[in-house]
Amino acid sequence: MPLRVRLTLWYGSALALVLIIFSVVLYAMTARNLRDAVDESLEDTATIAVRSLEERGFLPLLNERELLSQFPELARIDKFFQIFSPSGTITISSPNIKHHDVPLSRTALETAFSGHSIFESAKYPNEPPLRVISVPIMYRGNLLYIVQVGTSMETVGETLRRFLILLVVAMPIALAVSLAGGWFLAGRALRPVDEITLAAQRIAAGDLTQRLGMPPAQDEIGRLAATFNNMIGRLDASFRQIRQFTSDASHELRTPLTVMKGETDLILRRPRPVEDYKGVLESNLEEIDRMTRIVDELLFLSRADMGEVKMDALPVALEALVEDVHRQARLLGQDRNIEVVLGTVVPLVVQGDDLRLRELLLNLVENAMKYSHPGGKVEISLLRERQEAWLSITDHGIGIAPEDHKRIFQRFFRTDVARAHTKKGTGLGLAICAWIADLHKGRVEVQSELGKGSTFTVIFPLAPPAS
Ligand SMILES: Nc1ncnc2c1ncn2[C@@H]1O[C@H](COP(=O)(O)OP(=O)(O)OP(=O)(O)O)[C@@H](O)[C@H]1O
Numbered sequence: 001m002p003l004r005v006r007l008t009l010w011y012g013s014a015l016a017l018v019l020i021i022f023s024v025v026l027y028a029m030t031a032r033n034l035r036d037a038v039d040e041s042l043e044d045t046a047t048i049a050v051r052s053l054e055e056r057g058f059l060p061l062l063n064e065r066e067l068l069s070q071f072p073e074l075a076r077i078d079k080f081f082q083i084f085s086p087s088g089t090i091t092i093s094s095p096n097i098k099h100h101d102v103p104l105s106r107t108a109l110e111t112a113f114s115g116h117s118i119f120e121s122a123k124y125p126n127e128p129p130l131r132v133i134s135v136p137i138m139y140r141g142n143l144l145y146i147v148q149v150g151t152s153m154e155t156v157g158e159t160l161r162r163f164l165i166l167l168v169v170a171m172p173i174a175l176a177v178s179l180a181g182g183w184f185l186a187g188r189a190l191r192p193v194d195e196i197t198l199a200a201q202r203i204a205a206g207d208l209t210q211r212l213g214m215p216p217a218q219d220e221i222g223r224l225a226a227t228f229n230n231m232i233g234r235l236d237a238s239f240r241q242i243r244q245f246t247s248d249a250s251h252e253l254r255t256p257l258t259v260m261k262g263e264t265d266l267i268l269r270r271p272r273p274v275e276d277y278k279g280v281l282e283s284n285l286e287e288i289d290r291m292t293r294i295v296d297e298l299l300f301l302s303r304a305d306m307g308e309v310k311m312d313a314l315p316v317a318l319e320a321l322v323e324d325v326h327r328q329a330r331l332l333g334q335d336r337n338i339e340v341v342l343g344t345v346v347p348l349v350v351q352g353d354d355l356r357l358r359e360l361l362l363n364l365v366e367n368a369m370k371y372s373h374p375g376g377k378v379e380i381s382l383l384r385e386r387q388e389a390w391l392s393i394t395d396h397g398i399g400i401a402p403e404d405h406k407r408i409f410q411r412f413f414r415t416d417v418a419r420a421h422t423k424k425g426t427g428l429g430l431a432i433c434a435w436i437a438d439l440h441k442g443r444v445e446v447q448s449e450l451g452k453g454s455t456f457t458v459i460f461p462l463a464p465p466a467s
């Protein structure tokens with residue numbers, strides 16, 4: 001069932017319920033008020049009658065004419081009037097009651113003897129119901145008369161009947177009008193949703209560059225559209241990234257394959273001395289090593305992407321690790337005439353995986369050496385900043401342009417300066433570093449100026465002190 005129909009139905013049912021309850025309560029209250037008003041007017045009339053009788057010293061009334069002259073309000077045709085003797089028989093009654101008897105009920109008589117007034121309703125066939133009040137007149141504790149004033153409930157009944165008809169007619173009309181209004185409003189409110197659905201279908205059909213037209217209001221629908229656009233944007237970016245990544249990866253792997261194929265083709269063209277074969281095989285082995293490394297790194301990154309890389313979470317003494325890597329790097333540096341020195345190193349412990357952290361540090365130190373000029377100097381230092389360990393590697397090499405500071409962490413990205421400086425490298429090292437730092441809840445920051453050198457700083461949260 002469409003949302004619009006459901007909304008309208010819900011709304012209609014709730015409204016109908018409210019209308020019915022409202023009408024019932026209104027009807028009951030009106031009926032009650034009308035009856036109360038009748039009772040009040042009966043009581044007023046009775047009080048006046050009783051008072052007049054008292055003023056006359058309770059002399060017995062002789063006839064109707066006398067009665068009416070005494071009590072002009074009794075001439076009002078809507079009320080009749082009777083006086084009963086204590087035995088319950090009528091002594092006198094107003095003329096407008098002539099056509100039938102309204103006897104005094106047992107209850108009324110008993111109540112009169114106890115000195116109280118009583119209201120009663122009476123019903124005669126084919127006539128509107130009557131409402132009567134019976135008031136005792138006492139003199140020195142004895143019941144002298146019972147005065148009864150009554151009236152027909154016809155007008156009240158008629159008023160209520162008309163009111164009921166009004167309610168019964170007006171209620172469905174009100175309901176119908178409201179339902180139509182509800183239907184219209186639900187349609188209006190839901191129209192942007194339909195528009196979004198259509199646009200989403202167009203986007204789903206393949207064009208990720210499309211975006212939803214934004215409704216002007218910052219309401220629920222506006223937010224939905226914004227969220228949707230945001231999601232499509234991310235999808236678009238990540239599809240682009242995947243395509244870029246695949247083409248980069250293929251390209252990186254193709255280069256060594258082309259080299260190997262070219263060399264092998266060439267050497268097989270005619271018989272050659274064993275030395276030549278050996279040379280080609282050695283060169284091939286180098287390329288195979290290179291490809292193996294790329295494939296290993298890609299494997300690591302894709303497993304990391306899927307959250308499958310397992311990391312130890314053991315205390316690692318960073319200063320020992322720094323010293324190890326320094327020793328290793330110093331040997332490598334001797335070959336390339338690059339000096340690797342230790343700066344300030346304070347003992348610090350972080351929670352993590354010793355091997356991965358070593359790989360991270362080595363990657364950074366290797367970069368620093370690789371992108372230094374011959375005779376350059378690389379410095380490693382380890383400091384504490386509040387609750388963090390700051391591990392910095394500084395070089396005075398080729399540096400990185402500011403616009404590339406972010407991009408160097410992307411897979412396969414290498415700056416042009418770096419490409420010109422050395423052929424070695426695939427551009428995966430820093431992506432891996434960023435991952436390792438991330439898995440240790442840390443981050444890698446770069447400070448670098450083109451042609452002047454770079455400082456890479458890895459920042460880790462410190463392990464909580466052993467208790
Ligand atoms: N210390 C540095 N000085 C200058 N440029 C750097 C430095 N470290 C990294 N870069 C730049 O960042 C790019 C990416 O570095 P990354 O370590 O990811 O790749 P790579 O060193 O080129 O290759 P490999 O995958 O072998 O490490 C480098 O190509 C280089 O342009």
Ligand SMILES: [Mg+2]
Pocket residue numbers: 363366367425429430
């Ligand atoms: Mg590198």
